[in-house]
Each structure stands twice: as structure tokens, then as C-alpha cells.
Amino acid sequence: MHWNIVAECISEINLIIIWFYSRKSNLVPSLRNRLFQFCFFVTFCAMSFNIASTVMIAYPEKFPCFLTWLVTTVYFVATPLMGMAYFFYTLAAVFENKGNTMKIIIWTSLPGTVYFLLVIMNLFSNVLFSICPDGTYTRGPLISVTYIIFYLYGVAAMAVVVIWRKYMEPAIRRILVIFPMIALLVIIVQQLYPTVILSGSAATCALLIIYLYLQNKQNSVDYLTGLPNRQEFLKMIELLIRKSKYFNITVLSLRGFKRINDTYGQHNGDLFLQEIASYLKSISEPHCLYRFGGDEFVILSYGPFDASMSHNVKKLEQRMQQPWISGENSCVIPAVIGVVGYPECANTAEDLISGIEYAVSMAKAASDTNVYYCGHEMLASLRRRRKIVEILEENLKNNSFSVYYQPIISTATGKYTVAESLLRIPDSPLGPLFPNEFIPVAEETGMIVEITYQILDKVCKFVNRLSENGIEFDGVHVNFSGQQFSQIGLAEKVEGIIEANHTPFSKIKIEITESILADNAETVEEFALEMQQRGILIELDDFGTGYSNIVSVMNTPLDTVKLDKSLVWSAMEKKETAAMVKSLSTVFHEMGLQVLAEGVENAQQEAFVKSCGIDYIQGFYFAKPLPEEEAFAFIRNAQAKQEMIRGIQP
Structure with missing residues (x-):
């Protein structure tokens, strides 16, 4: 039998392109983002081993039989389990921040685990495929299980979206239904034309849809400064809270930045923001820096608040009292700083955000200081308010x-x-x-x-x-x-x-x-x-x-x-x-x-x-x-x- 792998080769090139553009997107190491990368890995393995297996079977005289067996076995493992990987991603997208996603994933991985064991047993039973010493490839009586597993997880992904649609925004709901549907349609076409390999193309189409609408860098990165945006910051602190990690939030809020734009123009105002962002990036490493708002930046520091962090806050306060230079323009940009720590000051994301906003407002209202540390007393005052x-x-x-x-x-x-x-x-x-x-x-x-x-x-x-x-x-x-x-x-x-x-x-x-x-x-x-x-x-x-x-x-x-x-x-x-x-x-x-x-x-x-x-x-x-x-x-x-x-x- 001769197979057409042109579509598969083109799809693998497209997959590499998508990966290149998506590698800096969604830097938060959430389960959803990790599963997105897992989908890339499984898809790349499935396509690569599919192409390699097809070439080896087409030219048996050039490759040892055991190597063809090994490559084809890996292909049979990876290809149907692409559906499982995309199903897991759907679960993470639907139940994000719900706390029980991993338990659901463990239970729903049972069909995939059974199929994996079936592939291993194929070495002795030949129920999926066999390769004769002369290199002849023969399909086994249970070859249809390969498609059934893919269909099972594809249908399950759509069912999850329909059943738990109340947890999602309408736009996300549509996307999570569309991408497994497209993948299933492509696989059906492959069954109708078995000599045309399209399984990788189906997965690549799904990945492209997910990347464009759910994992796009533009959704997570501020276009002006290149920093992760407010949404990424919120996702990160929620993740850290779930993991009970100590961290501190330092917010730099510029005073009256509209006056800077009015005086120097919007373009120069943007240049000043980029200069400030560049400086903050240099002093925040290895910690994370985010653009929290139009004229606000956030440094997320890991670990309890200590002398080094206090020193950085003081250093930042002193720097903001000095002029910023952009081209021929130079000006001092007044700013205030608010600091809040987890779990010393607050233990929920809502209280943390309220705390830093309140600390910033207090700093702006104060006449004797530009820095406010949000403690239990301030949060108690905020709750009373x-x-x-x-x-x-x-x-x-x-x-x-x-x-x-x-x-x-x-x-x-x-x-x-x-x-x-x-x-x-x-x-x-x-x-x-x-x-x-x-x-x-x-x-x-x-x-x-x-x-x-x-x-x-x-x-x-x-x-x-x-x-x-x-x-x-x-x-x-x-x-x-x-x-x-x-x-x-x-x-x-x-x-x-x-x-x-x-x-x-x-x-x-x-x-x-x-x-x-x-x-x-x-x-x-x-x-x-x-x-x-x-x-x-x-x-x-x-x-x-x-x-x-x-x-x-x-x-x-x-x-x-x-x-x-x-x-x-x-x-x-x-x-x-x-x-x-x-x-x-x-x-x-x-x-x-x-x-x-x-x-x-x-x-x-x-x-x-x-x-x-x-x-x-x-x-x-x-x-x-x-x-x-x-x-x-x-x-x-x-x-x-x-x-x-x-x-x-x-």
C-alpha cells in the first residue's frame, strides 16, 4: 500500500510555525498552559513518527524490521492519544481555577491507558498491525480501535463544553466546540480515503484554532511594553495562592500621567512608559513584572518580604524622584508605591487586589510618604469600608x-x-x-x-x-x-x-x-x-x-x-x-x-x-x-x- 504524506509534511511545518509564535504566550505555568504545550508535544511526536513509519514501510529494504516496528508502535501510541491531550486541554479550559481538574483528568485517562496497554500487547498479539520480516505492513482486526479512541475523546470534549457551558463565556464555548468537531471531520475523511494521511493535519488545525483564539500572545501581553498584562498577573497570583506560595506584590502607580501626555504628546508619553518598563524589568529580575494598568506596573516577588525587597522598594522610590529622558525630553514623573504580601496581609486574590489598590490610593492621598505597605490593619479598614x-x-x-x-x-x-x-x-x-x-x-x-x-x-x-x-x-x-x-x-x-x-x-x-x-x-x-x-x-x-x-x-x-x-x-x-x-x-x-x-x-x-x-x-x-x-x-x-x-x- 502506498500512502500520501504530503498533507502531513505540510502540517508539521505549520505546527513548527505555530509553536514558534506561541512559545512566549501565556507565561503563567497553569495547568491549561502546560496542557497546551503537551498538545504540541504529542502532536509533533505523532506526526513525526507517522511520517517516519510511512517512509520505513514504503522502503523496507532500507530499514531494519525491528526499527520499523518501534517507530510504528510509537506512532500508534501517539496518534489516537492526541485526542486525549486535546480533551484534557478542554477540561482545563472549562474547569480552570475550579481546583478539581486533575482528579477529572486522572479518571478520564482510563480509556487512553487501556488503549496504551493494547498497543504494547500488539507486540505479541498483532491485533492492531503487524510487519513481516520482508517489511510488509498488515492491519490487524482491532485497527478500528485507533479511530474509536480519537472519536471518543473528541465527542467527550464537545460533551463537556455543552454540559458545563455555564462556566464559560460564549466565545470560548464556541471555540472549544469547534476545534474537536473539525478534527473529527478530518479523521472521518481519512477513513474514507485511508491512503491519505490526515491525522496530524486534524490536530494542527485544532492547535491553530486554540492558539488564535485562546492562547494568543496578544491576549496576554501588553502591546506597548511587551510585558504580561493584568489578566496574566491575576492568573499568576491565583495559581500561587492555590499552591500556597509566599509572594509579595509591589505596585508602581504614576501620578497624573495625563499631564505628561498633554505636555509632551502621546508618542513621547509612550516612550516614557517604555523607559520606565525597561528600568523596572532590570530591577525586578528574576521576579515577574506586569503592566497592571495604563499607568501602573506590578512586580511579583517570590518568597516572604525581607530586607532585600525593602531595599528594592526604597531604590525604586528614589529612582522615581529623578528625571526620565526620552529623546530631547526630560521630566520627573511622580509616582506612589503600594506593597502587599501573601499570606501575611491577605489570603485571597480579591483581598490582595483590594489591598494594593487601597494602598496606592492611601499613598496618593498622603502628603508625607510615597510608599504604603498594606497590612492587616489597612485590610481591616478596607473591609469595614x-x-x-x-x-x-x-x-x-x-x-x-x-x-x-x-x-x-x-x-x-x-x-x-x-x-x-x-x-x-x-x-x-x-x-x-x-x-x-x-x-x-x-x-x-x-x-x-x-x-x-x-x-x-x-x-x-x-x-x-x-x-x-x-x-x-x-x-x-x-x-x-x-x-x-x-x-x-x-x-x-x-x-x-x-x-x-x-x-x-x-x-x-x-x-x-x-x-x-x-x-x-x-x-x-x-x-x-x-x-x-x-x-x-x-x-x-x-x-x-x-x-x-x-x-x-x-x-x-x-x-x-x-x-x-x-x-x-x-x-x-x-x-x-x-x-x-x-x-x-x-x-x-x-x-x-x-x-x-x-x-x-x-x-x-x-x-x-x-x-x-x-x-x-x-x-x-x-x-x-x-x-x-x-x-x-x-x-x-x-x-x-x-x-x-x-x-x-x-
């Missing part, structure tokens, strides 16, 4: 935030005619939460916007309740966050909530801080003008904390300026501050503004602010923030008491 986010989300969903009210007294009438609304969470799974902890979280997550709208709605209902009970009240102050002013249609939303409650616009006073005015001066001015036209008043909160000045107050249509408590407290100790407070009160009054002093906690402070001509006083000396029911009772009783006093006066 996550819980606070959940609590905020739950309260927002259920509209269950508590609003406290701090009554404010008028120095002219001695009545509590206004109050400030204050957001509180007195009860939660973490116990009482204080504003200085949960307000920043609400602002960082953006939830503060909807929370403020809910507070405004509750305030409107409280104002209406006071009015319905005949209580004389001028209105309630509502605090607005800076994020509120980044919202489209803010004025319409505010007006809509007040109108929906049928609350007089004049009963609502919106408080904004100096920092909001400084950061959003034009937007705030436009909003204040629109609110003023509807009768909604604007108050500038915390004046004196350093963000604002008299000019910004003059340019914004305000009704009231609230002096920060630090000014009141300082005035008790420094006559210069006392003189300034008196002057500010005079200036604001001449501008037609009312003045409110907060933080009044004793009689001396009360006497001082009254001597300054302050219009309203807010502080614990008069009233603390109270839950709605207590605030309602306090205001009602205070006004009733005043009416009683007024009634008995001559």
Missing part, C-alpha cells in the same frame, strides 16, 4: 437614612426659628456610624447625590409637619455635596422635590461649603441665581477654613454666611481672631448678608458672638442634633415656653 458601602446601599434602597435636626437660635428674637438637617446612621450592623466616616465613602462612591435628594425630601416633610402644627418656623438648612454640582438638571431636581411636597421654597436653605464654591464657582453661581429666583436661599458653610474669600462671597448670590467653629474657638484665645470675627460680621452685614456662628458651647462664646452682632447661633450650648421626633418636641416646647413668658410679662 466595604461594609459601610453595603450599609449605605441598603439605606439608600430602603430610604431609611435618619435625619437629625440641630435647632438654631435667632439672637434678635431668642427663638429657635431655623435648624440644620444632619444625616445620621445611629444603628447599623457595625453599630452607630459617624458622619466623618460614612460621608466620605458616600462621596467616593457617588451615592451622596441620591442620598441628598432623599434628605431633601425628608426635610420638606418635616417643614410641612411644623407648619401643620402651627409652629412658627423659618426653614431648614440642607447640606449639599460638591458632587451634586456635577449633576445635569440639579436645579430642576431640587425644585421638583420641593414642589412635590408642596413646601414653600423659602423654607429651604441650601448649605454649600467653601471648598465647593472654590472648585465649582461658575456652576454654583448659576445654580444659586436660579434658586434665588424661586425663593430658595443659599448659605455658605464653614467660612474661614481657608478655601474662600470675600471676593467669592461677593460674586455668589448668598443669603447667609456661617462662620466656622474654629474662628469662634480661636477668638476666645486670640484677640486678633476676635477682631477679625467682628470685622467679618460687619462686612457681611454691609453686604446684606446674615451671619451665623457655629460651635458655640459655653456662655463666654455666646456673649462674644452676640457682641459681634451675629444673627444666628448654632451649638451644643443651645441644642444638640436631635432625631426628628425629639427635634419636633424641642422646637414646639421652646416656642410654647417663650409664648408663656411673653404672656406673663407686663
Whole structure:
């Protein structure tokens, strides 16, 4: 019999080409990547021994019979087991990171093991093939088992994908079904034309599909720096965690790199990144370096954190304080460093990633250091922050935030005619939460916007309740966050909530801080003008904390300026501050503004602010923030008491 091995020879060349391009792909030594290389090895052996066996059988006079037997036996082992190798790869792709893949592989290797024993027994039984002393090749009665094993594993691969499809993305699912299907079709063609050898071609087609769509270097390597990307990093730490290997993660995050691109251009910005990547590569070896994000790099160091790693971090910090040179351009690129270790600091991939991101954010927020080491305390703080986010989300969903009210007294009438609304969470799974902890979280997550709208709605209902009970009240102050002013249609939303409650616009006073005015001066001015036209008043909160000045107050249509408590407290100790407070009160009054002093906690402070001509006083000396029911009772009783006093006066 004469065989056509042209397709097999061409396929082996193609296989070598695929291997050449794929050898640097997916550097993570995961089971899936190792099995991909195993598929290459088995396929190459099967094709090589197939070609060699065919040549030896075609020219028996040129080769010893025992050598032809040996080569053909290896071919019979390798060829059908290609199907098993590809089936194992499918298992690894489907159950990646599930932890039980090796057990499944061991059990499903039983048919292949039985077939291997059958090939060994063929040396004595000739049930698969035989080669006579004259070199004549004869097929055995069980030759069909060779194809059955290939079909079995091919069908099994497709069945695994169909049954466990929920574990995979649709694109990956399609690929894992297509490549064994193509291989099976090619083998069927070979059975129809037994003189044309196509088994290697089938395997090469399957490998090409796997490489292009699942193992492609472009899926794992950053195109700009040539470094493994974030996905490869995540795969590697998951693998190390499963193996319980000690390692440390050092993240270098560049500060304000957009400014570099804006100043020097995108092309030069890329060159700077390549320079930094090259330097990091030189100091990270033999450890692994990854591009974690657009302006972030990760060094993955093996072993526990020691003095040498601490030295490298210090060395990196010092280098980032020096200029980088690219062509004719030179600049210092500020950066921060976050470090987290496994298992000392965290023992899950999620906690590790959260830890390094949190460490980087803390380093960026700090003014005294560029390096943050993430330890148990920081992770505990991060977990608490996550819980606070959940609590905020739950309260927002259920509209269950508590609003406290701090009554404010008028120095002219001695009545509590206004109050400030204050957001509180007195009860939660973490116990009482204080504003200085949960307000920043609400602002960082953006939830503060909807929370403020809910507070405004509750305030409107409280104002209406006071009015319905005949209580004389001028209105309630509502605090607005800076994020509120980044919202489209803010004025319409505010007006809509007040109108929906049928609350007089004049009963609502919106408080904004100096920092909001400084950061959003034009937007705030436009909003204040629109609110003023509807009768909604604007108050500038915390004046004196350093963000604002008299000019910004003059340019914004305000009704009231609230002096920060630090000014009141300082005035008790420094006559210069006392003189300034008196002057500010005079200036604001001449501008037609009312003045409110907060933080009044004793009689001396009360006497001082009254001597300054302050219009309203807010502080614990008069009233603390109270839950709605207590605030309602306090205001009602205070006004009733005043009416009683007024009634008995001559």
C-alpha cells in the first residue's frame, strides 16, 4: 500500500510555525498552559513518527524490521492519544481555577491507558498491525480501535463544553466546540480515503484554532511594553495562592500621567512608559513584572518580604524622584508605591487586589510618604469600608437614612426659628456610624447625590409637619455635596422635590461649603441665581477654613454666611481672631448678608458672638442634633415656653 504524506509534511511545518509564535504566550505555568504545550508535544511526536513509519514501510529494504516496528508502535501510541491531550486541554479550559481538574483528568485517562496497554500487547498479539520480516505492513482486526479512541475523546470534549457551558463565556464555548468537531471531520475523511494521511493535519488545525483564539500572545501581553498584562498577573497570583506560595506584590502607580501626555504628546508619553518598563524589568529580575494598568506596573516577588525587597522598594522610590529622558525630553514623573504580601496581609486574590489598590490610593492621598505597605490593619479598614458601602446601599434602597435636626437660635428674637438637617446612621450592623466616616465613602462612591435628594425630601416633610402644627418656623438648612454640582438638571431636581411636597421654597436653605464654591464657582453661581429666583436661599458653610474669600462671597448670590467653629474657638484665645470675627460680621452685614456662628458651647462664646452682632447661633450650648421626633418636641416646647413668658410679662 502506498500512502500520501504530503498533507502531513505540510502540517508539521505549520505546527513548527505555530509553536514558534506561541512559545512566549501565556507565561503563567497553569495547568491549561502546560496542557497546551503537551498538545504540541504529542502532536509533533505523532506526526513525526507517522511520517517516519510511512517512509520505513514504503522502503523496507532500507530499514531494519525491528526499527520499523518501534517507530510504528510509537506512532500508534501517539496518534489516537492526541485526542486525549486535546480533551484534557478542554477540561482545563472549562474547569480552570475550579481546583478539581486533575482528579477529572486522572479518571478520564482510563480509556487512553487501556488503549496504551493494547498497543504494547500488539507486540505479541498483532491485533492492531503487524510487519513481516520482508517489511510488509498488515492491519490487524482491532485497527478500528485507533479511530474509536480519537472519536471518543473528541465527542467527550464537545460533551463537556455543552454540559458545563455555564462556566464559560460564549466565545470560548464556541471555540472549544469547534476545534474537536473539525478534527473529527478530518479523521472521518481519512477513513474514507485511508491512503491519505490526515491525522496530524486534524490536530494542527485544532492547535491553530486554540492558539488564535485562546492562547494568543496578544491576549496576554501588553502591546506597548511587551510585558504580561493584568489578566496574566491575576492568573499568576491565583495559581500561587492555590499552591500556597509566599509572594509579595509591589505596585508602581504614576501620578497624573495625563499631564505628561498633554505636555509632551502621546508618542513621547509612550516612550516614557517604555523607559520606565525597561528600568523596572532590570530591577525586578528574576521576579515577574506586569503592566497592571495604563499607568501602573506590578512586580511579583517570590518568597516572604525581607530586607532585600525593602531595599528594592526604597531604590525604586528614589529612582522615581529623578528625571526620565526620552529623546530631547526630560521630566520627573511622580509616582506612589503600594506593597502587599501573601499570606501575611491577605489570603485571597480579591483581598490582595483590594489591598494594593487601597494602598496606592492611601499613598496618593498622603502628603508625607510615597510608599504604603498594606497590612492587616489597612485590610481591616478596607473591609469595614466595604461594609459601610453595603450599609449605605441598603439605606439608600430602603430610604431609611435618619435625619437629625440641630435647632438654631435667632439672637434678635431668642427663638429657635431655623435648624440644620444632619444625616445620621445611629444603628447599623457595625453599630452607630459617624458622619466623618460614612460621608466620605458616600462621596467616593457617588451615592451622596441620591442620598441628598432623599434628605431633601425628608426635610420638606418635616417643614410641612411644623407648619401643620402651627409652629412658627423659618426653614431648614440642607447640606449639599460638591458632587451634586456635577449633576445635569440639579436645579430642576431640587425644585421638583420641593414642589412635590408642596413646601414653600423659602423654607429651604441650601448649605454649600467653601471648598465647593472654590472648585465649582461658575456652576454654583448659576445654580444659586436660579434658586434665588424661586425663593430658595443659599448659605455658605464653614467660612474661614481657608478655601474662600470675600471676593467669592461677593460674586455668589448668598443669603447667609456661617462662620466656622474654629474662628469662634480661636477668638476666645486670640484677640486678633476676635477682631477679625467682628470685622467679618460687619462686612457681611454691609453686604446684606446674615451671619451665623457655629460651635458655640459655653456662655463666654455666646456673649462674644452676640457682641459681634451675629444673627444666628448654632451649638451644643443651645441644642444638640436631635432625631426628628425629639427635634419636633424641642422646637414646639421652646416656642410654647417663650409664648408663656411673653404672656406673663407686663
